[in-house]
Amino acid sequence: MTEPASNLSGMYRFTSIARPIDPAYLTNRALLMILPLLMLASGGLAWLYDIGAGPAAAAFSGALAAFAAWALTRELAPDYSGAAFVALVLAWIANVALGATSVLLVFVALLLVRLVNRSTGPRWRPLDTLGVLGFCIWAAVTARQPLLLVVTAGAFTLDATLKEPLRRHYFAAAACLPVFIWMLLGDASLVAGDLTARDWGLIGAFAGGIVLIAATSPEPVSYCDASPDRLDRVRVNAGLVIGWLAAVQALLTDGPSAWTETPIWACLIAVLVSFVDRIVTRRPRDVRLGQSPRPR
Secondary structure, eight states, rough: OOOOOOOOOOGGGGGGSSOOOOOTHHHHHHHHHHHHHHHHHHHHHHHHOOOOOOHHHHHHHHHHHHHHHHHHHHHHSOOOOOHHHHHHHHHHHHIIIIOOOOOOOHHHHHHHHHHHHHTSSSOOOOHHHHHHHHOOOOHHHHHHHHHHHHHHHHHHHHHTSSSOTTHHHHHHHHHHHHHHHHHHTOOOOSSSSSHHHHHHHHHHHHHHHHHHHHHHHHOOBBOOTTTOBOHHHHHHHHHHHHHHHHHHHHHHHOOTTTTHHHHHHHHHHHHHHHHHHHHHHOOOTTTTTTSSSOOO
């Protein structure tokens, strides 16, 4: 059951969105040590090869892309902390080598996956709903990706339907429809015309991997941040699907360039790599490296 609001402490008395990086946990300490190193590496490469907008901008961009990928992958694969660090490395490489600097979609996906999997524990407050809904609508309009509104509506519908549903999120899902229609009446397009057979094949391969992960995943061992409950298996799998759909809609709208514009695909690759590693090595889930089995 979700923790009663009266028993919540700290920021969770006011919001159910935020997940602070607690340095008491080993994986979080590792992240806080790695990010400055990546900033130095990104800035140094930009200075040596005179690329981008300068060392300072490159340092910030590289660290932001790496952090965003790490955070999203922690939501996509909460029981496998190693996957987040694989995503972090892949995202940083993509940022430096391929120019994958756009993190807007990653943060949208992060919030939508968190909405569905309830990793924080408590149900969202009204201001949480309004804030994330407004952010997702703004992101869809800014990025000219009307299908992102469909994914957003799907995420809110899932939260209103799955275990311990929050029914008012049906209204949040419905609020996406008029904006979606307005974008279609403008000059926004739904599907790019330059997708190749290889692109569709890769989309299908990722889809097959996601379905396989969802079908074979055991009950989560991870606990919610602000309640003594474990994460719900159906919600975690639904969140994984939402993350994949967020990536696919960008590809459908923007075409093949979307493969390298954002590090979101690094997150999905990391999840699949983690899954293959688990199957081949039968490695136990290591989500709690240096962490207590329950939130403190």
